[in-house]
Amino acid sequence: MGEPIIQGFAPIANRNASILILGSMPGNASLAAGRYYAHPQNAFWRIMAALLRIDAGSPYRARTQVLKSAGIALWDVLQSCTREGSLDAMIDPDAEIANDFAGFFRTHRQVTRVFFNGAKAEACFKRHVLPVMGSAPLSYARLPSTSPAHASMPFERKLAAWQIVMAPDY
16 A cells, blocks of 8 residues: 655744744654654754753754744755655655645745755756745755764864854855
């Protein structure tokens, strides 16, 4: 019968967001926990903690509140897909359904910068979203994946690359 359909999460955002960070689809640990980047080896929250000067071990709700207060929205490109396991490489491209970015950008008009958490998020966005978006004045940048599957890059190098998120002149 094939793999079951996986559903992503709603965005974490408030109306004053100016930055949008996009993953592809939550992994199995995140889906089971009902939280973004729940896998203990995923570097996302450690990176955000370093950038925003918060405790990476603080409760999830507090971390997401700090993101929103910093004008950072968090979401995934895909609303749903089929995938064997947790790896982005296992997402079936024929079953990818993108989130409603037209609606998101209508209600989050201050977003000017979009960062992709890895190559799969960027590829899915280019495939499903850009062709129907029109000419929104957004800047885009792909960052190294925070996934534990991208362990070939040390944390320090990932953190250095992610510094651009907080750069006011980017």
